Amino acid sequence: MLRFIVRRLLQLIPTLGGLSILLFVWLQRLPGGPEYALLPDDATAEQRAELRRSLGLDEPVMVQYLAFLRRIAQGDLGTSLTTGRAVTEEFLTRFPATVELSVTAMLIAVTAGIPLGYLAARRRGSVLDVAAVGGSLLGICTPVFFLAFILKVVFAEKLGILPSAFRLSPGTNRTDLSGLVVLDGLRTGEFDVVWNALLHLALPGVALASIPLAVIVRMTRASVLEVVGEDYVRTANAKGLHRNTVRTRHVMRNALLPVVTSVGLLTGALFSGAVLTESVFAFPGIGSFIYEATQTRDYPVLTGFILLIATMYVFINLLVDISYSLLDPRVRAQ
Amino acid sequence: MFAKSSRKPLALLAAAAALTLVATACAESTRDDGGSDASEPFVFASAGDIKTLDPFLTSDGETFRYSRQVFETLLEHESGGSEIVGGLAEEWEQSEDGTEWTFHLREGVLFHDGDELDAEAVCANFERWYNLSGGYQSSNNSYYWQSIFGGFAENESEDIPEPKFVSCEAPEELTAVITIDEYSSVFPGGFSLAAFGIMSPSTLEAVADAEISGEEGNYTLPEYTQKAGTVAGTGPFTVQEWDHDQAAVTLERFDDYWGDPAGFETMILRAIPDETARRQALEAGDIHGYDLVAPADVDPLTEADFQVPTRDVFNILYMAYQQEANEALADLEVRQALAHAVDRQRIVDTILPEGGEVATQFHPDTLDGWSPDVKTYEYDPELAKEMLADAGQEDLTLEFCYPTDVTRPYMPAPRDIFDVIASDLEAVGVTVEPVTYEWTEYIPKTNSGECPLYLLGWTGDYNDAYNFIGTWFSGYNSEFGFRDEDLFAAMEEASGNPNDEERVAAYQDLNEQIMDILPGLPISSSPPSIAFAPNVNPPNVSPLTQENFAEASWK
Numbered sequence: 076m077l078r079f080i081v082r083r084l085l086q087l088i089p090t091l092g093g094l095s096i097l098l099f100v101w102l103q104r105l106p107g108g109p110e111y112a113l114l115p116d117d118a119t120a121e122q123r124a125e126l127r128r129s130l131g132l133d134e135p136v137m138v139q140y141l142a143f144l145r146r147i148a149q150g151d152l153g154t155s156l157t158t159g160r161a162v163t164e165e166f167l168t169r170f171p172a173t174v175e176l177s178v179t180a181m182l183i184a185v186t187a188g189i190p191l192g193y194l195a196a197r198r199r200g201s202v203l204d205v206a207a208v209g210g211s212l213l214g215i216c217t218p219v220f221f222l223a224f225i226l227k228v229v230f231a232e233k234l235g236i237l238p239s240a241f242r243l244s245p246g247t248n249r250t251d252l253s254g255l256v257v258l259d260g261l262r263t264g265e266f267d268v269v270w271n272a273l274l275h276l277a278l279p280g281v282a283l284a285s286i287p288l289a290v291i292v293r294m295t296r297a298s299v300l301e302v303v304g305e306d307y308v309r310t311a312n313a314k315g316l317h318r319n320t321v322r323t324r325h326v327m328r329n330a331l332l333p334v335v336t337s338v339g340l341l342t343g344a345l346f347s348g349a350v351l352t353e354s355v356f357a358f359p360g361i362g363s364f365i366y367e368a369t370q371t372r373d374y375p376v377l378t379g380f381i382l383l384i385a386t387m388y389v390f391i392n393l394l395v396d397i398s399y400s401l402l403d404p405r406v407r408a409q
Numbered sequence: 410m411f412a413k414s415s416r417k418p419l420a421l422l423a424a425a426a427a428l429t430l431v432a433t434a435c436a437e438s439t440r441d442d443g444g445s446d447a448s449e450p451f452v453f454a455s456a457g458d459i460k461t462l463d464p465f466l467t468s469d470g471e472t473f474r475y476s477r478q479v480f481e482t483l484l485e486h487e488s489g490g491s492e493i494v495g496g497l498a499e500e501w502e503q504s505e506d507g508t509e510w511t512f513h514l515r516e517g518v519l520f521h522d523g524d525e526l527d528a529e530a531v532c533a534n535f536e537r538w539y540n541l542s543g544g545y546q547s548s549n550n551s552y553y554w555q556s557i558f559g560g561f562a563e564n565e566s567e568d569i570p571e572p573k574f575v576s577c578e579a580p581e582e583l584t585a586v587i588t589i590d591e592y593s594s595v596f597p598g599g600f601s602l603a604a605f606g607i608m609s610p611s612t613l614e615a616v617a618d619a620e621i622s623g624e625e626g627n628y629t630l631p632e633y634t635q636k637a638g639t640v641a642g643t644g645p646f647t648v649q650e651w652d653h654d655q656a657a658v659t660l661e662r663f664d665d666y667w668g669d670p671a672g673f674e675t676m677i678l679r680a681i682p683d684e685t686a687r688r689q690a691l692e693a694g695d696i697h698g699y700d701l702v703a704p705a706d707v708d709p710l711t712e713a714d715f716q717v718p719t720r721d722v723f724n725i726l727y728m729a730y731q732q733e734a735n736e737a738l739a740d741l742e743v744r745q746a747l748a749h750a751v752d753r754q755r756i757v758d759t760i761l762p763e764g765g766e767v768a769t770q771f772h773p774d775t776l777d778g779w780s781p782d783v784k785t786y787e788y789d790p791e792l793a794k795e796m797l798a799d800a801g802q803e804d805l806t807l808e809f810c811y812p813t814d815v816t817r818p819y820m821p822a823p824r825d826i827f828d829v830i831a832s833d834l835e836a837v838g839v840t841v842e843p844v845t846y847e848w849t850e851y852i853p854k855t856n857s858g859e860c861p862l863y864l865l866g867w868t869g870d871y872n873d874a875y876n877f878i879g880t881w882f883s884g885y886n887s888e889f890g891f892r893d894e895d896l897f898a899a900m901e902e903a904s905g906n907p908n909d910e911e912r913v914a915a916y917q918d919l920n921e922q923i924m925d926i927l928p929g930l931p932i933s934s935s936p937p938s939i940a941f942a943p944n945v946n947p948p949n950v951s952p953l954t955q956e957n958f959a960e961a962s963w964k
Contacts, residue, residue: 107853112848113468114468114552117880120856125548125566128566129546131627154628154629159628161629171654232693240686240693241655241690245677254654357656357683357686
């Protein structure tokens with residue numbers, strides 16, 4: 076297992092190296108530049124040229140890339156062109172918000188998706204099955220921004236029971252330990268802050284969960300239907316094992332393997348979904364910051380954030396593979 | 410094994426769905442529209458988080474919205490208007506040649522940290538700005554200083570202009586004299602820019618050694634610009650906290666403020682970049698006001714009892730003719746024909762919010778220098794057709810650029826405006842080829858002269874005609890692609906004339922000349938709106954978007 080983990084971690088080096096080259100090529104091809112986004116519309120050509128020079132953007136791409144690699148080697152991802160703060164600092168400031176939102180969305184998707192998929196499979200052809208399959212198709216097809224708009228109109232504007240924006244109500248005082256509002260609130264006993272944060276997570280969480288929920292429902296349903304037809308399930312039933320034992324140990328345990336894999340992949344995809352969701356809900360995470368960085372051509376933020384997200388994606392998939400081996404002894408044996 | 414399933418989950422799901430539907434159908438908003446506790450924070454949503462606590466270092470409008478509540482400038486614009494009035498200086502005068510500006514400061518003005526305002530404090534600010542070095546000299550970190558006062562005591566790059574600032578002296582405790590190398594009409598307006606907010610002597614002492622660290626392309630702003638506790642101004646609010654996690658800046662009322670105390674105890678500025686999200690947050694009661702209201706949202710918000718005051722116009726939208734990008738546009742008759750082809754009143758009536766007006770020249774009529782005698786180009790498609798035929802351009806084809814991803818205060822709906830103009834041009838036989846760009850690509854394309862026809866505009870920084878027409882027509886400009894050395898020289902001469910009367914007359918004459926040669930077609934001036942909850946007494950809205958939120962309060 077250790078060799079497996081080390082091998083996967085070593086794969087990070089060429090992955091990130093290739094990605095960084097792609098990013099540099101992509102950024103060079105992006106039209107416009109920070110000198111147009113950062114200075115007012117009436118800035119002179121000289122002022123824009125001076126800004127490019129002061130940002131080092133007048134150097135050849137290779138020189139810029141080598142300077143970037145030199146900084147990376149020192150653990151420095153550069154400085155945001157718009158805020159003047161270190162990219163790592165900006166990431167660490169915003170990352171907890173995205174983690175909280177993504178975990179909420181994934182919890183909603185998993186806790187609702189697996190039982191729904193399972194029930195749909197159990198009652199194949201029933202109203203529930205048709206609703207689950209149709210609903211999941213709708214979930215995949217509905218654009219997140221549209222769902223977000225509807226959710227806000229109903230629950231924030233009409234019913235007034237949930238906030239439409241932000242991570243906490245303005246003026247909320249809290250003790251910041253890790254940046255994770257809910258976790259910090261639980262640790263310090265500030266339950267009003269926890270409740271406030273959960274209310275703010277509800278709508279963006281549901282909006283962001285819509286696609287993974289739909290995928291998990293369909294995946295679970297298909298997987299369960301496949302497994303119940305297997306010989307070992309028939310054998311387990313024939314042996315007279317208790318129905319719940321068959322369901323949990325033989326059906327669900329095997330049916331969950333592809334679902335767990337998809338959860339890993341979907342967790343990575345949540346970060347891209349968060350870009351839109353965070354913007355729509357003014358949720359101050361890395362997604363909304365990347366969106367703004369794209370608008371302002373903040374190259375260091377775009378490069379740094381995407382590399383950090385890619386690193387996390389690799390780690391998440393590593394965790395998925397480890398959990399896979401725990402669920403399936405055959406993988407361990409290999 | 411699946412035969413005996415429980416119906417409980419299905420029933421629960423159905424019940425939940427039914428409850429949601431019933432609740433939604435019967436829902437009335439539970440938003441609190443009533444009066445508010447005086448201590449409740451006033452929450453205002455802006456389009457972006459602020460960039461720095463030191464306004465000198467930025468050209469960002471959202472940062473200036475914050476800084477105008479915390480720092481004050483020597484001169485200001487009148488509340489709700491564009492006239493220059495006293496700020497920290499009660500009175501001021503200029504020398505005959507316009508190079509010496511004497512400011513008589515208010516008595517008894519305190520900074521938030523207890524320091525007293527005097528001429529030494531004012532000069533310490535100007536001397537600091539003039540002597541900045543290193544990363545501070547990047548145009549990203551000193552844009553307005555370079556635009557108004559030129560360069561620094563020791564310029565570190567050839568691209569930085571020569572300094573116009575000469576000295577600041579304090580002959581008396583409350584008298585500061587600022588000397589510049591030659592008169593320019595950017596003064597006195599330049600002294601009112603938010604970037605030149607005066608900080609306390611203690612602040613200046615604390616930040617004296619604060620460097621913008623890092624090498625080129627990797628500058629990090631010093632800590633005092635990112636964390637509340639160091640900077641102190643004289644404004645009606647103090648900075649309590651800048652919470653980067655929440656993209657929120659909390660301001661507290663300054664009880665020792667020299668003027669009327671702020672109406673709110675606490676004001677919180679929060680960033681909501683998305684236009685629709687800002688409106689929904691106001692409707693949901695999450696915020697109490699926001700700026701950059703979409704014209705289409707003005708009526709629905711007003712009908713729902715929200716307050717949507719509209720600012721006086723202080724901007725201009727124009728359609729530029731780039732004469733080098735299409736040789737047909739170098740012909741004055743063609744440019745005039747296109748001007749007659751466009752029904753600008755239709756744009757104002759159908760697209761702009763109430764209060765919008767057709768522009769007859771390249772700056773709004775609120776500025777001195779506006780001329781009633783410019784050549785106007787009335788909508789006359791028949792005349793346009795005749796003129797195009799006379800010029801031999803009956804089959805003219807023109808590329809027309811417009812941006813896709815932005816709205817600007819002067820250009821609330823670029824696509825809609827393009828559609829109206831394109832249909833008018835096609836009605837007189839011009840074939841229009843639309844070219845669209847995202848904003849960050851649009852500006853370089855139009856700046857470099859690649860678009861023959863395009864839409865652009867400007868919102869003024871201060872009350873001077875040069876801030877509009879001087880920006881475009883004081884020299885060769887690839888945005889328009891024409892040379893008229895006489896016009897350029899006359900513009901510079903007017904700007905350098907310290908005699909107000911003569912300068913205004915010169916600007917009027919220049920406006921007439923510009924509309925004769927018609928380098929572009931001024932289209933409209935559009936009034937931007939700002940929205941407030943029903944329980945707020947809004948501040949006077951400013952045509953320069955410089956609202957003083959100390960004037961606002963709970964009802």
